[in-house]
Amino acid sequence: MNANPSEPAGVPAPVASHIVRVSLGERSYEIQIQAGLLADLGSRLLRIAKGRRLLVVTDRTIGPLFGPVLARSLQAAGFDGSLAELPPGEGAKSLDVAKFLYDRCFDAQLDRSSCLVALGGGVMGDLTGFVAATYMRGIDFVQVPTTLLSMVDASVGGKVAVDHPRAKNAIGAFHQPRAVFIDPLVLAKLPDRELKAGLAEVIKYGVLDDRTFFEFVESNVGKLLQRDAAALSSAIEKSCAIKARIVGEDEREREGGPRALLNLGHTFAHAIETCTNYQGYLHGEAVAIGMAMACELSVARKLLSRGDADRVRQLIELAGLPVKLKAGDPPADDLHAATFRDKKARGGKLRFVLATSIGTTKVFDDVPEEAARKIWDLPRD
Amino acid sequence: MNANPSEPAGVPAPVASHIVRVSLGERSYEIQIQAGLLADLGSRLLRIAKGRRLLVVTDRTIGPLFGPVLARSLQAAGFDGSLAELPPGEGAKSLDVAKFLYDRCFDAQLDRSSCLVALGGGVMGDLTGFVAATYMRGIDFVQVPTTLLSMVDASVGGKVAVDHPRAKNAIGAFHQPRAVFIDPLVLAKLPDRELKAGLAEVIKYGVLDDRTFFEFVESNVGKLLQRDAAALSSAIEKSCAIKARIVGEDEREREGGPRALLNLGHTFAHAIETCTNYQGYLHGEAVAIGMAMACELSVARKLLSRGDADRVRQLIELAGLPVKLKAGDPPADDLHAATFRDKKARGGKLRFVLATSIGTTKVFDDVPEEAARKIWDLPRD
Numbered sequence: 164m165n166a167n168p169s170e171p172a173g174v175p176a177p178v179a180s181h182i183v184r185v186s187l188g189e190r191s192y193e194i195q196i197q198a199g200l201l202a203d204l205g206s207r208l209l210r211i212a213k214g215r216r217l218l219v220v221t222d223r224t225i226g227p228l229f230g231p232v233l234a235r236s237l238q239a240a241g242f243d244g245s246l247a248e249l250p251p252g253e254g255a256k257s258l259d260v261a262k263f264l265y266d267r268c269f270d271a272q273l274d275r276s277s278c279l280v281a282l283g284g285g286v287m288g289d290l291t292g293f294v295a296a297t298y299m300r301g302i303d304f305v306q307v308p309t310t311l312l313s314m315v316d317a318s319v320g321g322k323v324a325v326d327h328p329r330a331k332n333a334i335g336a337f338h339q340p341r342a343v344f345i346d347p348l349v350l351a352k353l354p355d356r357e358l359k360a361g362l363a364e365v366i367k368y369g370v371l372d373d374r375t376f377f378e379f380v381e382s383n384v385g386k387l388l389q390r391d392a393a394a395l396s397s398a399i400e401k402s403c404a405i406k407a408r409i410v411g412e413d414e415r416e417r418e419g420g421p422r423a424l425l426n427l428g429h430t431f432a433h434a435i436e437t438c439t440n441y442q443g444y445l446h447g448e449a450v451a452i453g454m455a456m457a458c459e460l461s462v463a464r465k466l467l468s469r470g471d472a473d474r475v476r477q478l479i480e481l482a483g484l485p486v487k488l489k490a491g492d493p494p495a496d497d498l499h500a501a502t503f504r505d506k507k508a509r510g511g512k513l514r515f516v517l518a519t520s521i522g523t524t525k526v527f528d529d530v531p532e533e534a535a536r537k538i539w540d541l542p543r544d
Numbered sequence: 545m546n547a548n549p550s551e552p553a554g555v556p557a558p559v560a561s562h563i564v565r566v567s568l569g570e571r572s573y574e575i576q577i578q579a580g581l582l583a584d585l586g587s588r589l590l591r592i593a594k595g596r597r598l599l600v601v602t603d604r605t606i607g608p609l610f611g612p613v614l615a616r617s618l619q620a621a622g623f624d625g626s627l628a629e630l631p632p633g634e635g636a637k638s639l640d641v642a643k644f645l646y647d648r649c650f651d652a653q654l655d656r657s658s659c660l661v662a663l664g665g666g667v668m669g670d671l672t673g674f675v676a677a678t679y680m681r682g683i684d685f686v687q688v689p690t691t692l693l694s695m696v697d698a699s700v701g702g703k704v705a706v707d708h709p710r711a712k713n714a715i716g717a718f719h720q721p722r723a724v725f726i727d728p729l730v731l732a733k734l735p736d737r738e739l740k741a742g743l744a745e746v747i748k749y750g751v752l753d754d755r756t757f758f759e760f761v762e763s764n765v766g767k768l769l770q771r772d773a774a775a776l777s778s779a780i781e782k783s784c785a786i787k788a789r790i791v792g793e794d795e796r797e798r799e800g801g802p803r804a805l806l807n808l809g810h811t812f813a814h815a816i817e818t819c820t821n822y823q824g825y826l827h828g829e830a831v832a833i834g835m836a837m838a839c840e841l842s843v844a845r846k847l848l849s850r851g852d853a854d855r856v857r858q859l860i861e862l863a864g865l866p867v868k869l870k871a872g873d874p875p876a877d878d879l880h881a882a883t884f885r886d887k888k889a890r891g892g893k894l895r896f897v898l899a900t901s902i903g904t905t906k907v908f909d910d911v912p913e914e915a916a917r918k919i920w921d922l923p924r925d
Contacts, residue, residue, distance in 0.1 A: 258643055269710045297678070300705065300716040301796075324681065329650045335681040336717065415682075 311361025692742025741828025
């Protein structure tokens with residue numbers, strides 16, 4: 164079959180490579196998506212790194228899974244790398260852990276030409292990015308996301324942060340990565356529940372911006388759940404491209420800017436997460452419920468057809484995600500109060516991203532409080 | 545004498561106002577310099593503030609001196625202001641104090657439209673700027689510098705930072721203020737030694753970039769030491785303008801960029817400060833000695849005439865500043881080692897800013913180690 168002597172039989176055909184360019188002037192960067200990319204990361208990094216010293220930041224769950232292959236690849240490319248392994252979980256997003264990492268940066272003798280590598284989910288990306296944004300007034304960092312959620316969300320946008328005891332992500336910066344390297348094969352190790360949670364954000368991009376992509380997800384949800392590399396690569400590429408376009412127009416989330424659209428479902432989701440102390444639902448699960456609720460509110464405001472709202476709800480369910488609260492969840496009044504609390508304290512208006520069709524959304528700040536309140540009374544599981 | 549009924553006799557003529565514009569694209573801002581400006585700060589801030597909530601950060605030495613007039617002015621303009629008073633000294637530039645200030649930001653219910661006001665010297669400016677750079681991913685801050693050094697140095701450039709136990713200014717960002725408000729009358733309260741230390745940086749601007757300005761300082765050093773408001777305003781304006789032009793060309797201190805010129809005298813000064821544990825000399829005093837040493841090295845390298853070097857040394861002395869080390873200062877070998885330590889550890893070259901005439905300087909990275917070593921053997925006091 165293969166007559167070309169330079170390509171001996173038995174070598175698999177190269178896996179399709181996808182590149183999404185995030186256009187932000189001198190802060191532009193590429194998201195490289197390719198199955199098997201992890202083993203090749205060193206040579207890819209060589210093309211963009213200013214120096215040879217780097218520090219890989221990961222957690223004790225992810226480190227043992229992908230650290231060795233990454234380390235071999237970095238070493239082969241001639242990097243002088245160090246590793247910091249942190250306890251897994253949101254607790255790592257604190258100023259105290261950032262302080263610990265500054266010490267590791269000094270231990271590794273990192274200077275302004277060095278680079279941090281975030282290997283893990285959104286927590287590792289946010290934390291590592293914050294340290295990179297502030298160590299020596301800002302050094303390079305690259306992201307190697309290992310969850311579907313961080314591949315399609317945290318890898319675009321440059322939002323980096325740690326939590327403050329009084330608010331999540333309250334201490335942070337906008338600091339763009341120099342590159343993002345996505346290897347869909349790492350998703351083979353992702354727990355099922357987290358894969359589904361990531362699909363919530365994938366579905367979100369279709370609803371908020373692109374009906375054709377929504378239909379792609381509808382047609383491929385089975386393959387995505389089976390972790391088909393080609394389907395995942397396409398879904399990740401398209402999700403990143405949609406977010407990249409929006410972020411390119413509104414890098415620092417200005418008042419009234421399009422970046423607010425990315426919060427489709429998030430006003431409700433944040434209230435759910437706050438009232439359940441971030442214990443009951445994964446972020447993507449809360450977004451799934453929030454998105455179903457945003458569609459219901461869109462129908463109630465006569466913006467969206469019943470048919471489109473049902474179709475969104477069905478796709479969320481097909482992806483194995485919740486579309487309603489559980490009977491034992493906090494009372495509607497508490498959830499409603501949580502929706503308003505933050506905004507009221509800051510003298511701001513409550514904003515909802517609502518859909519006018521699948522693929523078209525707008526920010527509304529004239530939703531009457533009663534209309535928002537009713538959404539919490541929808542039937543529960 | 546005054547026939548205009550709207551300007552009754554007895555009202556003093558308006559004090560000359562100076563404005564330096566720092567041109568950094570969308571991050572451009574004004575440095576407003578005017579005697580008596582402090583009482584008028586509220587209405588000036590009103591023109592640029594996005595919201596009405598703000599937090600004034602100061603220390604317990606400066607707060608009692610200027611806090612009340614500032615508070616009245618802010619209140620009269622309708623601001624909802626809070627005050628955080630910190631212990632004075634470099635110790636405030638720590639992540640722990642930054643953490644304390646994040647709490648105060650939450651207490652004051654600051655949001656992304658709020659503003660921090662740094663009232664004090666360089667420490668307050670650097671610390672407050674760092675908190676502003678990172679609270680909610682960056683909010684506005686304005687500087688109200690109260691030392692000559694911070695007026696001519698920290699008020700231009702956007703370098704904000706806290707110290708790390710292993711290196712000063714190691715945790716920071718580039719975050720430009722929205723405006724800088726300079727009232728030369730506040731210098732009436734500045735201790736004599738600190739006024740002189742500030743003059744070291746003023747002289748530096750003349751030597752590094754502008755012979756005419758150097759001559760202005762020569763002619764006015766008496767008035768400056770007597771705190772003549774007009775002479776001080778001119779010296780501050782010109783110093784800020786020189787730094788603003790250089791920073792405008794090189795906002796983030798790129799490798800090989802002109803911003804390095806601002807380090808005239810600083811390679812020696814940092815070694816002196818490090819070896820004396822930041823106890824023996826004020827920063828400006830170390831810079832004064834460092835500048836005299838840089839001129840000697842320039843002469844030794846046959847770049848600068850003996851006459852020009854003497855003239856710089858004489859002006860530094862006229863300003864009441866040291867030009868040589870004291871007999872009891874650390875040994876030459878220690879100082880020399882300190883000059884090289886940092887750079888060697890990071891694999892970098894040692895750089896010196898040397899003068900080719902008064903008003904013209906260049907960065908050299910080819911100075912032989914022996915030539916630099918000899919400077920530390922110059923006679924001591």
